[in-house]
Amino acid sequence: MSVNPSTFATGLNTETAFDVLAVAKKLKAAGKDVIELQIGDSPFPTTKHALEAGVQAIHAGLTRYCPSSGLPEFRQVIAETVQREFDIPAKPENVVVGPGAKVFEQFFCELFVEPNDSVLLFSPTFPTFEPNVRRRGGNPYFVPLKPERDFRPDPADVAKFLAQAPRPRAIFLNSPHNPTGGVATEEDLKQIADLIRGKDVALLSDEPYCHMVWEGKHRSILSQPRMMEQCIGAFTFSKSYSMSGWRVGYAIGSTKHIDMISKMINTSLSCVPAINQTAAMAALKYDSAERDEVMKKFQRKVELLVTALQKVSGVKVNMPKGTFYVFPDVRAICQNLGIRSHGLAMYLLEGASDTKGVACLGGECFGEAGQGFLRFSCAEPDERLVEAVDFLKQAITYRDRIQAYLETHPKYRVTA
Numbered sequence: 001m002s003v004n005p006s007t008f009a010t011g012l013n014t015e016t017a018f019d020v021l022a023v024a025k026k027l028k029a030a031g032k033d034v035i036e037l038q039i040g041d042s043p044f045p046t047t048k049h050a051l052e053a054g055v056q057a058i059h060a061g062l063t064r065y066c067p068s069s070g071l072p073e074f075r076q077v078i079a080e081t082v083q084r085e086f087d088i089p090a091k092p093e094n095v096v097v098g099p100g101a102k103v104f105e106q107f108f109c110e111l112f113v114e115p116n117d118s119v120l121l122f123s124p125t126f127p128t129f130e131p132n133v134r135r136r137g138g139n140p141y142f143v144p145l146k147p148e149r150d151f152r153p154d155p156a157d158v159a160k161f162l163a164q165a166p167r168p169r170a171i172f173l174n175s176p177h178n179p180t181g182g183v184a185t186e187e188d189l190k191q192i193a194d195l196i197r198g199k200d201v202a203l204l205s206d207e208p209y210c211h212m213v214w215e216g217k218h219r220s221i222l223s224q225p226r227m228m229e230q231c232i233g234a235f236t237f238s239k240s241y242s243m244s245g246w247r248v249g250y251a252i253g254s255t256k257h258i259d260m261i262s263k264m265i266n267t268s269l270s271c272v273p274a275i276n277q278t279a280a281m282a283a284l285k286y287d288s289a290e291r292d293e294v295m296k297k298f299q300r301k302v303e304l305l306v307t308a309l310q311k312v313s314g315v316k317v318n319m320p321k322g323t324f325y326v327f328p329d330v331r332a333i334c335q336n337l338g339i340r341s342h343g344l345a346m347y348l349l350e351g352a353s354d355t356k357g358v359a360c361l362g363g364e365c366f367g368e369a370g371q372g373f374l375r376f377s378c379a380e381p382d383e384r385l386v387e388a389v390d391f392l393k394q395a396i397t398y399r400d401r402i403q404a405y406l407e408t409h410p411k412y413r414v415t416a
Helices: 016-029 048-059 072-086 103-112 129-135 155-164 186-196 255-268 274-286 288-309 331-337 341-351 382-395 399-408
Strands: 033-036 095-098 118-123 139-144 168-174 202-206 231-236 249-252 356-359 374-377
Touching (some): 016 033, 016 356, 033 382, 048 274, 072 095, 072 249, 072 274, 095 103, 103 129, 103 168, 103 202, 103 231, 103 255, 118 155, 129 139, 139 155, 155 168, 155 186, 168 186, 274 288, 288 382, 331 341, 341 356, 341 374, 341 382
Parallel strands (some): 033 356, 118 139, 118 168, 168 202
Antiparallel strands (some): 095 249, 231 249
């Protein structure tokens, strides 16, 4: 007799980008030419000194356990870096090392969220935020991000959440924002900090794209007065240093909260491998110039993709303020073709051609507020980005193929 899984496990949703990645890889293995713009991974190699330090760490035998909170010297370098780059008043004891940034969503909820607490999520939202809230029995409180505000969080929505939500307890803030490319201004962050300061409300500041701000510089809410006591900031080496497969990130917070997260790591992961930490430490110490050159390349890719999309009939798109994602409005195309936006994305991958496809994501993969949009990453060579837009332009004219795809995939039909 099979044992019944929990309600949480049965209803668990995953990050759709990895599901589409699997389909894309399967089609490529079968011989299809697929332009992969579905997942937020860097097309560039890991930075030079990080690679060298990782290899040296292997030969030096750094293959044993290390402290659950992270290597002391690494925590020191992280604290110095966030002080210098983001004005965050961190010391080594305010830092804990984890396998990327995503794991800190779970630890944040374990730290602060009790069953039936309300947690504010701005939508479109990163798809793993909600499962981590529900893992703790919390209730997501969705607020839409508006294109007319460049997808920036509205402090008025935070005030409404605090005043009206049952048991308001926590807020998830992601800036620069995946999937829209919106970036909270310093004034946005100041107003949000002023609203929650001194209240029994915690905030997760998810900042994986901290070096991908295309106007001005990155701002962190942890630099606002006394926000270290109420916030956990999550950072990763995946984007800035092209280290997604190394699985290294870190969190910043008060000493009390960081100690508790260290215990969570101890009881679940033991530690992040010392080899990986050593490589990441070298990236922080020696690779900032290489990182900045790569960020310029990402910005040029974003600009190239936006410029190409602006020439497609039925597409509305603005230049994102940050990230390496472009989030075009394709509602006119979807309405004309009778297809949901993720249906359009999957049609571009599976149905528009027998020999070629483009992998991207429909906006509703990030919540209903994303319906009618597509998310393209820029993780392909420049010529392939232009090729992907040309493919989109032609594919939406193949009405017979679109109708055939909807016949076999009726879930993607637009319904009244």
